[in-house]
Amino acid sequence: MNRAAAASRVATMLPWAWLLVFVAAPLVVVAKISLSESAVAQPPYRPRWSWTLDPAAWQAFADGLGLDSYRALLADDLYWRSALASLAIASAATAILVLVGYPVALAMARAPKRLRPVLLAIVILPFWTSFLIRVYAWIAILRPAGLLDAALGLFGLPPLELLNSTPAVLIGIVYAYLPFMVLPIYAVLERRDPALLEAAADLGAGTVATFRTVTLPLSRPGLASGVLLCFVPIFGEFVIPDLLGGSDTLMLGRTLWSEFFGNRDWPLASAVAIVMLLALALPLAWLRESGLRRGDARR
Amino acid sequence: MPARADFASDARVPLVAIEGVTKRFGSALALDDVSLEIGAGEFFCLVGPSGCGKSTLLRTLAGFEQPDEGRTLLDGRDIAGDPPERRPVNIMFQSYALFPHMSAAKNVAYGLARAGLPRAEIAARLRELFALVRLEGFEDRYPAQLSGGQRQRVALARALARRPRLLLLDEPLGALDRRLREATQIELKGIQSRLGTTFVMVTHDQGEAMALADRVAVLDRGRVLEVGPPSALYRRCRTRAVAEFLGDVNVLSGVVVARAGGRAQVRLGESGALVEAADPDGAGETGSNVEVAVRPEGLVPGDALGATVEVATDLGPNALVIARTAGGATLRALLPAPGAAGPPPPGTPVGFAVAPGAAWIVR
Amino acid sequence: MRGARFGGLDLAILAVGLAFLYGPMLLLVLYSFNASRLVTVWGGFSTRWYAALLANEPLREASLVSLRVALVSAALATLVGTLAAILLARPGRVAGRRTFTALLLAPMVLPEVIVGLSLLLLFVALGFERGIWTVTLAHATVTTAFVAVVVQARLLGIERDLEAAARDLGASPATAFLTVTLPLAAPAIGAGFLLAFTLSLDDLVVASFTAGPGSTTLPMRIYSSVRLGVTPEINAASSLLMGLVGAAVLVASLASRRRAPTT
Numbered sequence: 001m002n003r004a005a006a007a008s009r010v011a012t013m014l015p016w017a018w019l020l021v022f023v024a025a026p027l028v029v030v031a032k033i034s035l036s037e038s039a040v041a042q043p044p045y046r047p048r049w050s051w052t053l054d055p056a057a058w059q060a061f062a063d064g065l066g067l068d069s070y071r072a073l074l075a076d077d078l079y080w081r082s083a084l085a086s087l088a089i090a091s092a093a094t095a096i097l098v099l100v101g102y103p104v105a106l107a108m109a110r111a112p113k114r115l116r117p118v119l120l121a122i123v124i125l126p127f128w129t130s131f132l133i134r135v136y137a138w139i140a141i142l143r144p145a146g147l148l149d150a151a152l153g154l155f156g157l158p159p160l161e162l163l164n165s166t167p168a169v170l171i172g173i174v175y176a177y178l179p180f181m182v183l184p185i186y187a188v189l190e191r192r193d194p195a196l197l198e199a200a201a202d203l204g205a206g207t208v209a210t211f212r213t214v215t216l217p218l219s220r221p222g223l224a225s226g227v228l229l230c231f232v233p234i235f236g237e238f239v240i241p242d243l244l245g246g247s248d249t250l251m252l253g254r255t256l257w258s259e260f261f262g263n264r265d266w267p268l269a270s271a272v273a274i275v276m277l278l279a280l281a282l283p284l285a286w287l288r289e290s291g292l293r294r295g296d297a298r299r
Numbered sequence: 300m301p302a303r304a305d306f307a308s309d310a311r312v313p314l315v316a317i318e319g320v321t322k323r324f325g326s327a328l329a330l331d332d333v334s335l336e337i338g339a340g341e342f343f344c345l346v347g348p349s350g351c352g353k354s355t356l357l358r359t360l361a362g363f364e365q366p367d368e369g370r371t372l373l374d375g376r377d378i379a380g381d382p383p384e385r386r387p388v389n390i391m392f393q394s395y396a397l398f399p400h401m402s403a404a405k406n407v408a409y410g411l412a413r414a415g416l417p418r419a420e421i422a423a424r425l426r427e428l429f430a431l432v433r434l435e436g437f438e439d440r441y442p443a444q445l446s447g448g449q450r451q452r453v454a455l456a457r458a459l460a461r462r463p464r465l466l467l468l469d470e471p472l473g474a475l476d477r478r479l480r481e482a483t484q485i486e487l488k489g490i491q492s493r494l495g496t497t498f499v500m501v502t503h504d505q506g507e508a509m510a511l512a513d514r515v516a517v518l519d520r521g522r523v524l525e526v527g528p529p530s531a532l533y534r535r536c537r538t539r540a541v542a543e544f545l546g547d548v549n550v551l552s553g554v555v556v557a558r559a560g561g562r563a564q565v566r567l568g569e570s571g572a573l574v575e576a577a578d579p580d581g582a583g584e585t586g587s588n589v590e591v592a593v594r595p596e597g598l599v600p601g602d603a604l605g606a607t608v609e610v611a612t613d614l615g616p617n618a619l620v621i622a623r624t625a626g627g628a629t630l631r632a633l634l635p636a637p638g639a640a641g642p643p644p645p646g647t648p649v650g651f652a653v654a655p656g657a658a659w660i661v662r
Numbered sequence: 663m664r665g666a667r668f669g670g671l672d673l674a675i676l677a678v679g680l681a682f683l684y685g686p687m688l689l690l691v692l693y694s695f696n697a698s699r700l701v702t703v704w705g706g707f708s709t710r711w712y713a714a715l716l717a718n719e720p721l722r723e724a725s726l727v728s729l730r731v732a733l734v735s736a737a738l739a740t741l742v743g744t745l746a747a748i749l750l751a752r753p754g755r756v757a758g759r760r761t762f763t764a765l766l767l768a769p770m771v772l773p774e775v776i777v778g779l780s781l782l783l784l785f786v787a788l789g790f791e792r793g794i795w796t797v798t799l800a801h802a803t804v805t806t807a808f809v810a811v812v813v814q815a816r817l818l819g820i821e822r823d824l825e826a827a828a829r830d831l832g833a834s835p836a837t838a839f840l841t842v843t844l845p846l847a848a849p850a851i852g853a854g855f856l857l858a859f860t861l862s863l864d865d866l867v868v869a870s871f872t873a874g875p876g877s878t879t880l881p882m883r884i885y886s887s888v889r890l891g892v893t894p895e896i897n898a899a900s901s902l903l904m905g906l907v908g909a910a911v912l913v914a915s916l917a918s919r920r921r922a923p924t925t
Contacts, residue, residue, distance in 0.1 A: 004836045015746040019765040022803040026780030027768075029787050043786045104679040107672035119676065121915065126683050128857075129907050130864045132881050133900040136888050137686035140693065140897075147689060178683060236773020238867055243888065253775045260779060260871075270783065273776045280772070363826055383829040390830050396823035400845050409841075410831030461832065 027277070034270035035065040045266045069271035079272065082250035083279070089166065089251060090235040093173040097230050098223070100174060101181030105222075106215070108182070109189035116190065123186075127179045135172050135243050142168050142244065164246035172240040177233075181226040188222030189215070232280055252276050312375055314339040314497050315360065315465060320369035322355055322521075329355040330366070331521035337465075337514075342491050342498045344508040344529075347518035347544070353501045354393075356518070357467045360499065361390040373464065384413070389463040393470040395454035397442040403453045404429075404438035410461040428456040431490060448479050455487075459494070468500040472507060484510050505545045509533065517541045534594070535577060539661045542592045547631050549593045550661070551604075555583040563660060565591050569626040572603035576658040583660050592661045593653055595619065598632035601652020606630055608649055611642035618642045622649050687904060694897035711898035721899060724883035728863055731794060731879060735801035736858035742802070743809025743858070744851055750810065751817035770807035777804055778871030785872065792874030800872040801862040808861060809854035816850030817843070856914055860907055 036045040073079045108119045126134060141147045142163040149159035162168045192215070200210040238253035245251075252272060260269040313336035322330040330352045337343045345353040358364045360371060362383035370377050378386055389410070397406050407428055411421045429435050432452035442450055451471065458466055471487070472480045488511055491498050502508050508515050509529045517524045517532070517540075525532060525541045533545050542548045553565040553574065563578040576583075576591045583589040598604075606622035609629075618637045622630045632651055643649065694712075698705025715721060746766055750759070769777050781800045782792075790796055820843060828838035866881040873879065880903075887896055 004834060007836065011745050012749060015742055015749055015766075016762065018742045018803075018806070019746075019762065022781065022784070022799065023765045023768050026777075026784040029783045030776075030780045033783055100679070100682075103675045107668075107675040107679075110668045110672050111676070112668060122680060123683070125908065125911060126687070128860050128911050129687070129904045130881070130900070132864065132866050132884060132888075133690070133903060134687065136884070136896065136900065137690040139888070139891075141686060141689065175682065175686065178679075182679075232771050233773055236775055238773075238775050239885075253773055256775045256779065257867075266783070269779060273779050276773060276776060361826075361830055363829075382834075383826070384832045384834055388830075390827075392823045392827060394821060394823055396821060396827040398824060398827070398842055409828070409833075413832035413837065457827075457831065 030270045030273050032065070033267055034069050034274045035067065036267045036270075037066060037068060038265050038267045043266065044264050069265075069267040072268055073271055073275065078250070079252075079255065079275075082252050082255040083275070085250045086235050086252040089169060089173070089241075089249075090231050090237075093170055093177070093234050094227055094231045096170065096174050097177055097181040098227065101178055101226065102185055102219075102223070104178075105182045105185035105189055108186050109192075120183075120186070123179050123182055131176060132239060134176055135240055138168070138172050138175065138244060139163060142171070163244060164249075166245065166249050168244040169241050169249055169251075172244040173234055173237065176240060177230045180229045184225040184229060185219055185222040188219045192218050228283055228286070232283060235280060236276055313337055314341075314374060315499070316370075316372040316375070317356070317360075318370045318372065320356070320359065320366040320371060322352075322359060322364060322366050328521050330359070332369070333518075333521070333523055334369075335516055335523060335526065337497060337499060339497055340495050342488070342511055342513045343500070344512035344515045345499065345501045345518060346503065346505055346508045346515055347524075349503055350520075351518040352521040353518050354469055357390065357469055357499065357501050360465065361388055361467055362386050387461075387464040388467060389458040389461055389465075390467040390469065391454050391458040391471050393473055395442075395450050395474075397450055397453055397457070399442050402439050402441055403434065403445065403449075406442070406453055407457045407460050409457065414461060424460065428460055431459070432456045447474055448483065451475060451483065455490070459490075459496070463496065465497045465499065468498060470501055470503070472502075472504075480507075487511065509545070517544055519544075534657075535579060535659050536592075537580060537582075537662060539590060539592065542661050547595050549595065549598065549630050549632075551591045551593065551628070553589060553591055555585050555587050555589055558583070558585055563589070565589060565658075565660070567591070567604070569624055569628060570604050574603065574653045574658050575655070576660050577656070578660045580660075580662075582662055589660050590662075591658050593658045595631040595633040597654050597657025598630065598634075598651040599654045600634065600650065602650045603652040604630065605648065605650050608643050608645050608647040610645060611637075611647075613637055613642050620649065622651075690897055691901040691904070694894065694901040696894060696897075699894060711894040712902070714895050715898045715902070718895065720878075721880070721883055721895075724878050724880040727794060727877055728880040731798050731801060731869075731877075732859045732862040735798045735805060735862045736855050738798070738802035739805040739809050739858040740851060740855045743806040743854055744813050744847075746806065746810040747813035747817055750814050766810055767807050769804045770811070774804075774865075774867035775871075778868040781868065782871040792872060792877075794874075794877040796872045796874065797869050797877055797879065800868050801865060802858075804865070804868055805858035805861050808857050809851075812854040812857060813847060813850045816847050820846050853914070856910065860910075863903075863907075 033045055038045055104123075108116060108123070111119055139146075144159065144161040144163065146163065149161065152159060162171070196214055196218070197210055200214045205213060236253040237251060238257050241249045241251045241254050242257070245254075252275075256269050256272040256276070259265050259272060315335070315337040317333055317335045320330050320333045321328070333352070333356060345356060347353050355364060359366055362378070362381060362385075365379065371379060373386070373388070398409065401409070404425055407425055408421050411424060416424070425438065429438060432455055434449060434452050434456070437445065437449060437453075440449075442453070445453065451474070455471070458468075472483055475483060484507060500508075500511065512529050514527060515529045515532055516526045519540060524538060525536055527536075529545075532541060536542050536545065539550060542550070551567050551569075551574075553567040555563045556566050556573070557564040558578070558581075561577060561579050561581075563576050563583045565574050565576050565583070566572070567574055574591060576589075604624060606624045609621050609623050611618055611620045613636075616636060618634050620630075620632045620634055620642065622632065624630065630651060632649075637643070695707050695709065696703075696705055697708035697710065746762075750763065750766075778800070781796075781803060785792060785796045785799075824842050824846070825838045828842045829835065833841060864881060865879075866885050869879045869882055870885075873882065880899075884896055884899065887893060
């Protein structure tokens with residue numbers, strides 16, 4: 001009994017310890033370094049971490065902290081523009097995803113029952129294959145003299161040369177995130193009672209009215225989680241704007257990457273991360289709350 | 300037959316003694332100072348509306364809930380500190396809670412394997428148990444491959460496998476359709492009397508309790524209202540609430556005009572007719588206002604109560620007549636089969652009398 | 663009632679949706695067998711790019727690194743994620759449940775660049791040498807959340823009375839967990855492992871932040887050559903990877919279907 005109790009205690013402590021070390025601590029470190037001064041050194045920031053209990057060392061450390069990186073963020077309009085562009089692209093892409101994903105989810109939910117698991121598997125499968133490769137596949141299609149332009153040429157249409165532009169980024173995002181929008185909506189629609197539709201029809205609602213008064217309100221939770229599941233990661237997306245966007249397609253994720261890898265300005269990259277974190281805090285808190293509530297309801 | 304029996308007739312130490320048990324969930328009082336004694340070999344039923352605390356009481360006996368106050372004794376020993384696995388008590392869950400990843404035989408053998416029984420003995424016991432619940436040949440089926448009735452039997456066999464001193468059954472027949480439920484009731488009763496195991500069953504169905512129980516406890520809002528053999532409670536309970544829970548009942552008000560022994564002469568308020576009612580508690584002093592309970596089958600054609608038929612339904616063996624008196628009271632009477640002419644149409648004047656011994660005074 | 667039935671419009675929507683999802687991938691596979699180096703010109707069927715792939719030493723090395731990282735990080739994530747899911751699925755009030763959930767899900771919902779940067783800064787602050795181990799730990803951190811979500815969903819689906827029934831039949835809490843809950847959650851734990859494995863195999867961003875000189879993963883290698891343009895060799899590598907993942911998912915789903923009567 002004692003050994004079992006000890007095992008149970010370890011089973012509780014391990015995940016906590018893991019999350020504190022690998023999730024909480026890194027975010028604290030990012031916050032601290034965003035307040036540090038960048039330096040030509042290894043690692044490239046000052047002051048360095050001190051693991052001592054000596055108050056003088058902590059004082060020195062605290063004295064070295066400053067808001068320089070945040071001032072730099074405010075001073076250079078590059079960051080403003082990439083923040084706004086991230087917001088605009090994430091909003092537009094999420095809107096397109098709703099318009100594309102909802103009909104697909106609805107069609108799946110309306111499909112004959114024995115077909116549904118197959119359709120579900122087909123929609124999930126791309127999620128299992130490499131994200132990078134799926135984005136890469138679009139390069140061959142969108143690039144100048146690529147497959148899209150060649151196909152357009154067959155119909156005598158002028159080439160679009162979409163690669164390295166914002167529309168290309170939107171196409172890539174919609175493509176990569178479509179399953180994330182379809183699945184939560186489908187999950188809600190699939191569970192709805194078909195008798196509800198019959199009841200609505202019986203009470204005189206036409207197809208459109210039934211959709212507006214029954215289907216849509218009932219699918220709102222799925223729609224909401226689909227929107228958040230897409231919006232948050234798209235906001236910080238790096239791979240898609242980097243591979244499909246042009247040099248003028250600014251997004252915060254890409255800016256952070258180039259500050260870090262290109263300019264080796266770790267404090268500034270950290271400051272960008274903190275700003276992103278704060279911008280996403282609200283939708284994330286909401287996501288967590290709704291997730292918890294769903295979890296409770298199922299208990 | 301005694302009007303009330305708070306204890307099993309024999310004077311042995313009760314198998315289970317529940318003494319002043321109180322259980323709260325947050326601010327809600329699930330059990331409120333419950334005291335009960337259950338004798339060895341009894342088939343005991345806990346009945347009451349949903350949320351009355353009967354399932355909580357069962358889970359307390361199984362060891363899944365700890366009482367906040369009071370004691371639970373098994374064979375005179377306080378079992379409060381014993382975890383479920385150390386109690387000689389087994390429970391059959393309302394959902395059956397069969398392990399979906401194990402065959403029927405593995406399910407039934409689970410408790411035997413935990414007890415460390417040798418393999419040969421487990422095999423012998425399995426044969427015995429599958430024969431007991433008449434499921435021979437279904438040992439290797441998984442729960443998903445069994446019908447509702449078969450699953451119910453596997454759950455029963457599994458709960459009986461460890462030969463518990465006390466078997467708890469939480470709505471064991473609730474998931475079965477009516478026809479199957481009646482057949483299973485008879486079978487369950489047979490198994491109980493053959494094994495002599497003490498059964499404590501929770502049900503919200505008073506008919507089931509009537510059919511199966513040696514004694515019944517009626518619970519409401521965490522309190523025990525009354526305890527007794529079902530036939531006695533059905534015909535001579537103390538309170539109106541219990542009378543109404545255990546079946547249809549007519550409650551008439553009147554004044555006691557005379558008393559003799561355990562009986563009272565009551566003049567009914569509306570018709571002025573005299574009715575003899577049992578009064579085991581002596582609740583009705585001469586001159587006091589009382590309520591008299593009469594089951595529908597206790598009303599017979601007569602002239603003590605005049606009424607007009609509202610609805611009459613032919614039930615086959617008899618007819619249920621719902622009639623209204625001039626004073627507006629509703630009477631329900633179970634009359635002999637109406638014959639080919641059919642039950643009386645609405646508006647027909649009818650008269651009733653109370654059959655001898657059918658009325659009793661309730662509080 | 664016309665609106666309630668599956669009709670031609672639904673079929674068209676599904677067809678377009680699925681074509682959109684699978685078209686680019688199919689084109690990629692098709693062109694990996696293209697004899698011509700030019701991406702838009704079909705030069706006849708050839709497997710030469712697959713042969714070239716086998717001879718590509720850096721790609722092969724990166725594949726091995728990726729496999730090792732994926733296996734170890736998925737095993738770690740499965741352990742931690744399953745324990746976390748058990749903690750979360752426990753009924754009633756658990757101290758710090760909200761904080762725990764937030765920390766658990768953060769790496770799943772936060773942009774990858776933030777997760778990658780923060781983990782790198784942690785490793786630097788702790789004085790860890792960057793290499794295969796830092797990538798492995800970083801991947802385990804990201805994928806733990808996914809394992810926990812998958813396993814927790816399954817645990818919540820397991821009837822609560824089952825563990826109580828085991829206890830009632832004489833099992834200690836530990837035995838009840840090992841003989842009832844764990845076997846029932848096993849398919850989800852397996853799925854969680856598979857998910858963690860493929861996510862690790864696929865990750866570019868977090869690996870780029872946390873990898874050291876000797877630990878270039880396959881996506882990092884692919885990324886650096888993709889930045890230089892489309893090459894048939896990468897087409898071949900991608901097709902191979904998609905085929906592998908497709909086969910793995912197929913095998914996993916067939917295996918879980920065979921167990922269907924027991925669940």
